[in-house]
Amino acid sequence: MGKPYNNTKATLALAKASFRSIMRSPSAVVFTLAFPLIFILVFGFIGSSEIKVKLAVAPGSDLQNPVIQALEHHSMVSLVKDTDTADIRNGLEKGNIDALINVKKNEAGTPAYLANVQYTSASMDKGSILKSVLNNLLSTLNAKDVKPTVAELYESTVQGRVYRRIDFILPGQLGFSLLSTGVFGTAFVFFSLRQNLVIKRFFATPVKRSSIVFGECLARIGFALLGAIFIIVIGHFFFHFTLIHGAITVLNMLLLSIIGLIVFMGFGFVVSGIAKSESTIPPISNIITLPQFLLSGTFFSIDVFPTWLQPISRALPLTYLNDAMRKVAFEGAGLWDVKQQILIMVIWGIGIYAVAVKTFKWE
Structure with a gap:
């Protein structure tokens, strides 16, 4: 009798293959690394001095x-x-x-x-x-x-930490990078796998459906964490982005990144399920990402918005990820201190994955 099929190895193999594919994708590199880095460089140079x-x-x-x-x-x-x-x-x-x-x-x-x-x-x-x-x-x-x-x-x-513009901008750009990776990356990948009948071929093998999903998710998380580390390192060493507790702060930011990315991938699953063709993925994804990019405190505080618009901003998941990132980085908060923000993101995750289960298509 042969050995039972090892789905753990299959998951890791799929993750490795998908990670290599992501690294070769120009769009993934642009949205995850280049696009946020450009904004960080611009705002870092114009706002490197202390805010008065x-x-x-x-x-x-x-x-x-x-x-x-x-x-x-x-x-x-x-x-x-x-x-x-x-x-x-x-x-x-x-x-x-x-x-x-x-x-x-x-x-x-x-x-x-x-x-x-x-x-x-x-x-x-x-x-x-x-x-x-x-x-x-x-x-x-x-x-x-x-x-x-x-x-x-x-x-x-009188003694206090210097609050620079980069301390506000970098967490917002990191959040947007995770949002773009989760939504666009997941939507395009699973739609392409379904359209090219790759998933259908997997069904002819002992690979479980969960292994396919987890493998792709692991690849996305790994790539996003590398991007997050790159953005944080650039911000800290070149523009003095505040990491109040050093490596502990970085670790907390990476854990928040994982939580945020998992939530945002749920949106990607929904988009891949409802998209009728590859050309419809960008507009549907932009409907999800663009309002959050503009209204979730990416560039400036949501307090500057009109009173009627602020409740909408405070309902978006990216708002709470950005807020948690800033509290952890500059104020030295731990994950327990931002439990409210994490809880709201988890609630968003539960809701969006419930929708994803109804809309996602394997074939």
């Missing part, structure tokens, strides 16, 4: 309080003083000023100061940075048992 938030101080503010003193020395904040209310309002409307702060002594005594901050929708990307700076500063103040001195505040809050 232009913060106006309202007339009548207490300029000697610890909040203003600390912000005045913060490397990411540029304070605008001695400006009248009309000029400040005009600057906020045009985006020349990113926010307005008014700090007064608290007559009640505790907390010592009350800070009121007004942001402008013209520069909400910088507004989110300022929110992080102020939250850290106010948390330090509120944690004190006694009223802090300016020196104590300066030592505890």
